[in-house]
Amino acid sequence: MHLGIDIGGTKTDAVVVDADGTLRGRRTLPSGRGADAVVAAALDAAWGASAAAGAAPSDLTVGIGTPGAICDGVVSHALNLDVERLDLAGGFAAAFGVRPAVDNDVNVAALGAYTLLGGTGSMGYLNLGTGLAAGLVLDGRLWRGARGAAGEIGQICIDPNGPVGTDGLPGGLETYASGSGLMLQWGVEGSTGADVVAAAAAGDPRAVEIRDRAFYGLATAVRILVVTLDVDEVVVAGGMTKWGDELFDGASRILEGWAATSPFLRSLNLSSRMRPLNLEVPVAAIGAAMLGGGRG
Amino acid sequence: MHLGIDIGGTKTDAVVVDADGTLRGRRTLPSGRGADAVVAAALDAAWGASAAAGAAPSDLTVGIGTPGAICDGVVSHALNLDVERLDLAGGFAAAFGVRPAVDNDVNVAALGAYTLLGGTGSMGYLNLGTGLAAGLVLDGRLWRGARGAAGEIGQICIDPNGPVGTDGLPGGLETYASGSGLMLQWGVEGSTGADVVAAAAAGDPRAVEIRDRAFYGLATAVRILVVTLDVDEVVVAGGMTKWGDELFDGASRILEGWAATSPFLRSLNLSSRMRPLNLEVPVAAIGAAMLGGGRG
Numbered sequence: 325m326h327l328g329i330d331i332g333g334t335k336t337d338a339v340v341v342d343a344d345g346t347l348r349g350r351r352t353l354p355s356g357r358g359a360d361a362v363v364a365a366a367l368d369a370a371w372g373a374s375a376a377a378g379a380a381p382s383d384l385t386v387g388i389g390t391p392g393a394i395c396d397g398v399v400s401h402a403l404n405l406d407v408e409r410l411d412l413a414g415g416f417a418a419a420f421g422v423r424p425a426v427d428n429d430v431n432v433a434a435l436g437a438y439t440l441l442g443g444t445g446s447m448g449y450l451n452l453g454t455g456l457a458a459g460l461v462l463d464g465r466l467w468r469g470a471r472g473a474a475g476e477i478g479q480i481c482i483d484p485n486g487p488v489g490t491d492g493l494p495g496g497l498e499t500y501a502s503g504s505g506l507m508l509q510w511g512v513e514g515s516t517g518a519d520v521v522a523a524a525a526a527g528d529p530r531a532v533e534i535r536d537r538a539f540y541g542l543a544t545a546v547r548i549l550v551v552t553l554d555v556d557e558v559v560v561a562g563g564m565t566k567w568g569d570e571l572f573d574g575a576s577r578i579l580e581g582w583a584a585t586s587p588f589l590r591s592l593n594l595s596s597r598m599r600p601l602n603l604e605v606p607v608a609a610i611g612a613a614m615l616g617g618g619r620g
Numbered sequence: 621m622h623l624g625i626d627i628g629g630t631k632t633d634a635v636v637v638d639a640d641g642t643l644r645g646r647r648t649l650p651s652g653r654g655a656d657a658v659v660a661a662a663l664d665a666a667w668g669a670s671a672a673a674g675a676a677p678s679d680l681t682v683g684i685g686t687p688g689a690i691c692d693g694v695v696s697h698a699l700n701l702d703v704e705r706l707d708l709a710g711g712f713a714a715a716f717g718v719r720p721a722v723d724n725d726v727n728v729a730a731l732g733a734y735t736l737l738g739g740t741g742s743m744g745y746l747n748l749g750t751g752l753a754a755g756l757v758l759d760g761r762l763w764r765g766a767r768g769a770a771g772e773i774g775q776i777c778i779d780p781n782g783p784v785g786t787d788g789l790p791g792g793l794e795t796y797a798s799g800s801g802l803m804l805q806w807g808v809e810g811s812t813g814a815d816v817v818a819a820a821a822a823g824d825p826r827a828v829e830i831r832d833r834a835f836y837g838l839a840t841a842v843r844i845l846v847v848t849l850d851v852d853e854v855v856v857a858g859g860m861t862k863w864g865d866e867l868f869d870g871a872s873r874i875l876e877g878w879a880a881t882s883p884f885l886r887s888l889n890l891s892s893r894m895r896p897l898n899l900e901v902p903v904a905a906i907g908a909a910m911l912g913g914g915r916g
Binding site for chain 2 (some may be wrong): 460467468469473479493547549582
């Protein structure tokens with residue numbers, strides 16, 4: 325059986341699935357802060373899920389998804405876990421007895437979504453969360469790039485006169501369509517993306533501008549992924565998608581406007597290749613389990 | 621041995637290489653116009669190169685690179701060959717006796733460059749020709765996408781207030797850094813890209829603006845390919861690269877400016893991952909031979 329652990333900014337979610345992908349056990353706990361607590365929470369969740377599945381560690385493969393940059397099981401710069409550097413694979417294996425495969429959270433979620441949606445070809449998994457990044461599944465396998473930086477499309481400039489991001493550069497896609505980007509543009513301490521959406525609905529002109537940029541950013545992300553990689557579909561997930569139909573309808577209108585003008589973009593059917601991820605299952609944890617099982 | 625044919629807008633170039641990639645024969649002829657003449661020129665070049673190599677058709681695998689959209693050996697919309705639709709694989713095989721593998725010109729050139737440069741990981745092959753497109757070699761194999769449209773990054777909008785392209789949409793990357801894009805912006809009948817470069821050198825302010833957009837376009841193409849795919853390097857080729865150092869220096873200055881501001885972009889070493897293709901060999905024809913030999 326396969327144990328998968330999704331370490332998020334707020335919770336650590338562990339699942340055990342069998343060879344058919346059927347869920348056999350699950351345990352969800354608050355995430356730790358700092359290197360030691362992050363490992364401790366992952367271990368507690370892992371033991372809990374294993375016990376629920378009636379599986380001993382020696383029966384399991386293990387995969388873990390985590391924020392941050394990953395190299396050989398070592399996590400760096402996972403700022404929302406207060407982790408500067410952590411040998412996650414080593415620390416976990418020392419206590420659990422099985423060395424986990426470790427990858428970043430967007431990649432394992434991409435793998436989970438691809439598997440759960442019955443994917444057969446290629447998929448761009450667009451995560452609109454605190455940040456904006458994509459997981460790329462090409463011919464059924466994750467494409468990570470030369471240094472594990474593939475999918476960082478949030479760092480593409482889509483307007484040299486656009487809003488300046490936290491990195492000091494203008495027009496980054498992440499500033500248009502992510503939680504942190506909306507907050508940066510709105511600039512009101514303690515507010516959330518939902519506040520901006522509500523202000524736009526109430527007619528606040530600055531909020532309307534930020535909202536319309538989010539539609540444009542999502543549409544542009546879909547266009548970038550399809551014209552660059554010609555993925556079968558772009559699955560859109562992450563906290564910002566709780567916004568719901570208004571976001572997808574707004575982006576679709578822009579995609580359809582482009583298609584009405586450009587024969588090439590029309591031939592790509594961009595609008596019909598954008599797909600909200602609507603799954604009531606722990607996609608990232610299941611993806612982590614797939615990763616540990618040798619998929620991806 | 622492997623026969624490769626590169627059908628270009630002006631010439632058709634056939635080579636025969638052996639298993640080591642050593643050139644054994646070559647024949648270059650003017651390309652035909654229209655479906656029948658295109659096939660006839662390809663056959664004449666093929667027979668010429670085979671004879672020069674002392675090889676019979678039955679000793680050869682065959683690969684062909686051509687402009688246009690390719691599906692199962694059928695070429696569509698190869699406008700600069702006056703071809704609307706052509707069963708190139710079928711027509712060639714009927715006379716030559718060997719069915720060729722057929723792919724688009726940018727893809728076979730990417731494969732040739734990757735092989736000749738001794739590539740081991742991944743490469744974006746950025747063609748700045750009449751149009752702008754990329755060939756993607758990932759883990760040593762061409763990535764073509766779901767419908768063969770991968771690499772069409774010329775169709776990404778990099779500035780919603782940028783110059784309007786032939787498709788009616790603003791700011792397309794192709795308009796910034798391709799022969800057709802420069803001509804479209806310059807708007808002087810019968811002029812060439814070299815005329816714009818000369819006018820910019822003479823201080824014409826509109827030419828300077830177009831030149832600077834070309835630098836920005838090349839830098840942006842490199843940034844898009846690296847942040848999206850994290851390819852080991854971006855090899856830049858195509859007619860526009862005859863412009864030489866001024867083009868690459870101009871793009872490098874922009875890439876280095878971004879790196880000075882953004883820690884993430886700095887960590888990617890964009891400037892050092894951009895590489896002009898400086899090879900005095902028929903890259904596309906050799907790539908076509910590799911394709912026919914089962915590479916890519």
